[in-house]
Amino acid sequence: MMNAEHAAGETAGSPSAGQATGITATPNPLAPFLDEQGYLILDGALATELERRGADLHDALWSAKLLIEDPGLITQVHLSYLSAGADVISTASYQATVQGFLSRGFSSDEGARLLRLSVELAVKARDRFWADEANRKGRLRPLVAASIGPYGAYLANGSEYTGDYGLSEPELVEFHCPRMEILAGTQTDLFAFETIPSLVEARAIAALLRDYPDKRAWIAFSCRDGQHVCHGERLSECASVADASPEIIAAGINCTAPEYIASLIAEAVMGTGKPIVVYPNSGEGWDSAAGEWTGGAELMGIAAHAVTWHGAGANLIGGCCRTTPRDIAALRFALQAASPPSAPPNRAGAA
Numbered sequence: 252m253m254n255a256e257h258a259a260g261e262t263a264g265s266p267s268a269g270q271a272t273g274i275t276a277t278p279n280p281l282a283p284f285l286d287e288q289g290y291l292i293l294d295g296a297l298a299t300e301l302e303r304r305g306a307d308l309h310d311a312l313w314s315a316k317l318l319i320e321d322p323g324l325i326t327q328v329h330l331s332y333l334s335a336g337a338d339v340i341s342t343a344s345y346q347a348t349v350q351g352f353l354s355r356g357f358s359s360d361e362g363a364r365l366l367r368l369s370v371e372l373a374v375k376a377r378d379r380f381w382a383d384e385a386n387r388k389g390r391l392r393p394l395v396a397a398s399i400g401p402y403g404a405y406l407a408n409g410s411e412y413t414g415d416y417g418l419s420e421p422e423l424v425e426f427h428c429p430r431m432e433i434l435a436g437t438q439t440d441l442f443a444f445e446t447i448p449s450l451v452e453a454r455a456i457a458a459l460l461r462d463y464p465d466k467r468a469w470i471a472f473s474c475r476d477g478q479h480v481c482h483g484e485r486l487s488e489c490a491s492v493a494d495a496s497p498e499i500i501a502a503g504i505n506c507t508a509p510e511y512i513a514s515l516i517a518e519a520v521m522g523t524g525k526p527i528v529v530y531p532n533s534g535e536g537w538d539s540a541a542g543e544w545t546g547g548a549e550l551m552g553i554a555a556h557a558v559t560w561h562g563a564g565a566n567l568i569g570g571c572c573r574t575t576p577r578d579i580a581a582l583r584f585a586l587q588a589a590s591p592p593s594a595p596p597n598r599a600g601a602a
């Protein structure tokens with residue numbers, strides 16, 4: 252089922268070419284979307300969507316648990332988001348780490364296999380979707396983003412939303428290294444470092460990525476108000492890490508209440524000249540002590556705000572926890588209606 256386009260997009264053995272000349276030849280996977288559409292639609296929640304479909308994720312491995320028990324359900328969710336209009340789907344690896352699998356009695360080889368499987372499932376779903384000509388109309392071939400959660404997600408104790416884990420930058424680099432090394436060997440189009448709570452972890456990620464000059468990533472921070480990431484630093488300062496990193500091609504906000512997003516986009520724009528990524532949660536609160544969601548989802552949903560957010564500078568827009576394929580379909584509809592292709596009529600259909 253491998254198509255020619257796929258093979259062309261992931262040529263093995265090319266990394267050294269750019270390094271040898273000192274010029275980075277790695278194409279920016281976001282560029283065709285930004286040129287053609289002006290934005291990228293991301294997917295919505297994976298874990299909470301799996302739960303909505305009956306999966307039991309009460310486990311330290313969270314959605315990664317399904318990699319072992321029911322990979323077919325993960326494929327179904329990926330396909331739902333692609334059908335809903337997502338330009339990017341993210342893998343079930345957010346909470347999956349070699350360290351986490353080891354602590355559950357898996358060997359490091361098995362842990363590595365499960366991490367690779369998370370990308371294979373997304374790539375297969377994307378290729379299956381794209382093989383159907385009807386799905387290609389008015390679309391660019393969707394991307395796969397390998398999801399990488401913060402150190403706190405591996406701890407699975409809610410500390411990902413505070414960043415209070417007292418590790419230094421080198422210690423955080425060391426933590427992130429094994430998973431990155433495995434995922435770097437897969438066919439993922441880019442990396443999504445997400446729900447990052449602190450400046451020190453952002454710096455660690457930028458340092459880690461220096462060892463992967465042919466890879467591209469976005470970094471999204473979890474925020475506690477309209478200006479600050481969960482650990483307390485200004486989002487502008489955190490986002491500015493992207494400007495010093497050729498590997499980081501977008502920076503922004505995820506897993507944060509919709510009410511703070513407009514202010515946070517302005518904050519991110521102050522910090523970086525790179526594209527801004529935004530995928531808030533549904534507005535419900537996570538009570539980590541009780542292990543449950545509280546409050547009601549915001550009545551209007553993210554689609555109602557998407558046009559404003561795009562106008563304010565957000566280029567990659569999607570949903571995080573508790574958002575669904577319906578939210579993503581509404582989001583695509585809203586953005587398409589508000590910003591029809593800017594290309595002159597004679598270019599229509601050229602893609």
Ligand SMILES: [Zn+2]
Nearest residue numbers: 506532571572
């Ligand atoms: Zn989330």
